[in-house]
Amino acid sequence: MKYNTNNTSVRLLISCHDQPGIVSAVSTFLHQYKANIVQSDQYSTDPSGGMFFMRIEFEMLDPEFDIKMIRTAFTEIGRSFDMDWRIELASRKKKMAIFVSKEDHCLLELLWRWRAGEIDVDIPLVISNHPDLKDQVESYGIPFIHIPVTKATKQQAEQEAIQKLHEHSIDFIVLARYMQILSPDFVGTFPKRIINIHHSFLPAFIGANPYAKAFERGVKLIGATAHYVTDDLDEGPIIEQDVLRVNHRYTTEKLRVAGRNVERIALARAVAWHINDQIIVHGNKTVVF
Known part of the structure; x- marks a missing residue:
């Protein structure tokens, strides 16, 4: 649309x-x-x-x-x-921050669509808890900020990230495979403004390593779920879901590759709908126009 x-x-x-x-x-x-x-x-x-x-x-x-x-x-x-x-x-460009860890497929999908003009948004910064993707991000002319996170420094790291987001007047945040659980304080600072991609067709296979769990169950569909983040892990309002058919010949690694393709597309759609003001959140559900 x-x-x-x-x-x-x-x-x-x-x-x-x-x-x-x-x-x-x-x-x-x-x-x-x-x-x-x-x-x-x-x-x-x-x-x-x-x-x-x-x-x-x-x-x-x-x-x-x-x-x-x-x-x-x-x-x-x-x-x-x-x-x-x-x-x-409609003409006001929203400011989007991207959080990422080491995997780059969702990040690069968003950056490619941004550069191609498919998502009309400003990206003032990318924040990561690892330095691995610095060169790739900066090749797009976007500042890359490395904020390491450990158990001992998690609260301090989140406060540093929040400060950076406020400095850039960020409208919303996209977790492009950011492998950290955000605290209630962080989530409460940006209600209904944090979009996550979960590498599973929620509510199935929540938590870590879903492809191994999916392989063990012999699934016939691999999916991904884009949703708003709440204090309940992987249970926020669902924006978009997509699936690919698989079969018994798929190893865990092949399932992971198929899943990455679905993750990229589902997340990009959810981001585009958010940017275009096509989503109304009601309770723990969304209405997407």
Whole structure:
């Protein structure tokens, strides 16, 4: 799905309890402020008392419009329907930080798509607990920051990383096979703004070494899961999942190679959807438009 990203393109995301009048109120508001709806998607879990989710992309006909004024004006509607909502300017590039350890397949997939213009985002820095990928990252003109992590220094390392992220006004973080468990303090600093790729089709084979576990079970599908990070390990809201068919001829190493291919694609999709404001998080689930 391709979206406009000019200076007058705006995105509105809404979630609230389903009730009469929501679409009418939003449409009237947009007409009042001279907005032309380009794309509108909505979903209701149950028309009689369930949840209502909506994503609208619209063009402001006045090129001198004030996005802050639009947000302030919409507050009254949001309050009247008890909405969880946000309005985003499509042309504002989000700032993405990448965390990585030693494996490079997910990292390089993101960097290649970024350089090719497939993901419209700024990448001010890559942070790693190992120095191995420094040359590869810097070849893209992106600063590489090595922050070693040990049991004794974990809290200090996280604080250093948080400071770097704040210095660069990072909007969200991607864990591109970052082999560290983040503390509740770190996760709480960036709620719903940390995307992880798990090398398994969750909830199966959680934790470490899933390909060995998958081999032992004789699986016929290898999968990967991209999800938002929460305090519950590998149990955050799922954004995207993908699979590849395998068979009894696949060794553990062949399963690992197949899994890497799925990981790259699933993570890249999840990142693109987050950048394009296509995701609404509700509880421990996501609605992806």
